[in-house]
Amino acid sequence: MPLKNIAIIGAGLAGATLANRLTQAGRDVTIYEKSRGTGGRLASCRLGDTPTNLGAPWFQPESKAFHDWLLNQPDIQERVLEPQDFNGSPLAPVTVLSVDPYQSCMTRRLTEGAILNTGVRISALHSSENGVTLEDANGRKIARHDAVVVTTPAPQALPLLAPVDDFVRLAASVDTLPTWVTVVGLEQGCGAGSSYLCGQHPVLSRAICHQRTPLPGTHSNTKPFQEIWQLEANADWSLDHEDSPSREVAVKMLESFSRITQQTLKITGLRSHRWLYARHESPLTDDYLWSDKQYVGACGDWFRHDGSEGAWLSANALADKLLQEDA
Numbered sequence: 001m002p003l004k005n006i007a008i009i010g011a012g013l014a015g016a017t018l019a020n021r022l023t024q025a026g027r028d029v030t031i032y033e034k035s036r037g038t039g040g041r042l043a044s045c046r047l048g049d050t051p052t053n054l055g056a057p058w059f060q061p062e063s064k065a066f067h068d069w070l071l072n073q074p075d076i077q078e079r080v081l082e083p084q085d086f087n088g089s090p091l092a093p094v095t096v097l098s099v100d101p102y103q104s105c106m107t108r109r110l111t112e113g114a115i116l117n118t119g120v121r122i123s124a125l126h127s128s129e130n131g132v133t134l135e136d137a138n139g140r141k142i143a144r145h146d147a148v149v150v151t152t153p154a155p156q157a158l159p160l161l162a163p164v165d166d167f168v169r170l171a172a173s174v175d176t177l178p179t180w181v182t183v184v185g186l187e188q189g190c191g192a193g194s195s196y197l198c199g200q201h202p203v204l205s206r207a208i209c210h211q212r213t214p215l216p217g218t219h220s221n222t223k224p225f226q227e228i229w230q231l232e233a234n235a236d237w238s239l240d241h242e243d244s245p246s247r248e249v250a251v252k253m254l255e256s257f258s259r260i261t262q263q264t265l266k267i268t269g270l271r272s273h274r275w276l277y278a279r280h281e282s283p284l285t286d287d288y289l290w291s292d293k294q295y296v297g298a299c300g301d302w303f304r305h306d307g308s309e310g311a312w313l314s315a316n317a318l319a320d321k322l323l324q325e326d327a
């Protein structure tokens with residue numbers, strides 16, 4: 001029997017890609033997402049009225065498949081950046097693809113054919129011959145579907161994959177790393193010679209300017225931002241400060257940025273976020289997980305390839321498998 005009515009847990013790139021493939025093929029798809037919006041680690045946030053990136057700032061596809069697919073998306077823009085290291089020395093140009101105006105617009109669009117339930121955290125799955133029942137964070141059984149695919153980071157997938165012991169063991173074997181991000185709106189330009197600074201630094205791994213002039217037509221009570229910078233802390237520093245208060249982290253990251261740019265920053269908007277499971281260190285060698293007995297599966301960036309490309313490849317591999325069952 002084809003699986004008609006499929007639930008997806010998580011509306012990041014993997015969940016949105018899978019939802020798009022399945023709805024295009026005529027399946028009924030319902031997404032359950034614990035956050036207020038789509039995107040997952042491609043999420044955006046608001047500084048005043050201005051939306052901006054809070055997670056992965058862009059894509060750098062390695063496979064032709066991901067590259068070609070991205071270029072076919074209506075909201076993708078290609079940019080050639082001329083980065084500098086944190087000392088101001090020029091580095092080789094890099095080409096990146098990003099979603100205009102911010103990354104999570106694409107996941108929102110990809111989920112349009114599905115029913116999207118945001119603000120719903122799923123805490124358990126119960127598999128039976130009648131399908132898979134979803135339990136929410138209050139212990140309520142909220143829906144039953146023919147099959148459920150988990151697209152969360154591996155540690156968050158652990159309790160959801162309980163119907164299949166092997167899946168729990170595999171998810172538990174994947175290590176993760178946190179990343180602190182601070183997004184800052186500046187009243188005046190900070191004078192950096194490039195919109196992309198990166199390299200060796202005791203605190204930061206990169207600093208990316210997403211906006212260099214005030215956006216036209218925004219009606220904000222706050223002063224307009226001349227520049228919006230996304231500061232990303234490096235892996236070691238993020239791990240050392242995993243449990244530090246976000247205010248303390250923001251101060252340290254901004255001090256570093258101020259020293260790099262040799263400017264006193266005029267800050268008019270600030271947001272810090274700890275991505276507890278920013279990256280998976282030891283992806284599995286499988287492309288995805290799927291159980292024909294329990295009708296439970298998983299895909300995301302902890303399979304074969306990491307990063308957003310890994311999430312996309314894994315979701316497509318599982319979509320191929322589920323759709324091939326019909327053929």
Ligand SMILES: Cc1cc2nc3c(=O)[nH]c(=O)nc-3n(C[C@H](O)[C@H](O)[C@H](O)COP(=O)(O)OP(=O)(O)OC[C@H]3O[C@@H](n4cnc5c(N)ncnc54)[C@H](O)[C@@H]3O)c2cc1C
Pocket residue numbers: 009010011012013014015032033034035038039040041042054055056057058059060120121122123151152153156179181232275277278279299300301302306307308309311
């Ligand atoms: C700061 C930062 C920078 C990055 N930079 C890059 C980069 O330059 N290049 C690159 O390739 N990758 C980068 N990444 C990694 C990239 O963002 C991820 O690999 C990719 O977005 C993962 O997509 P996903 O769909 O697999 O998972 P996610 O985006 O994590 O999506 C999972 C979703 O599941 C939801 N969820 C979790 N638990 C539950 C639950 N119980 N119930 C309901 N919903 C739930 C989450 O809220 C989330 O929306 C970066 C990540 C971060 C955080």
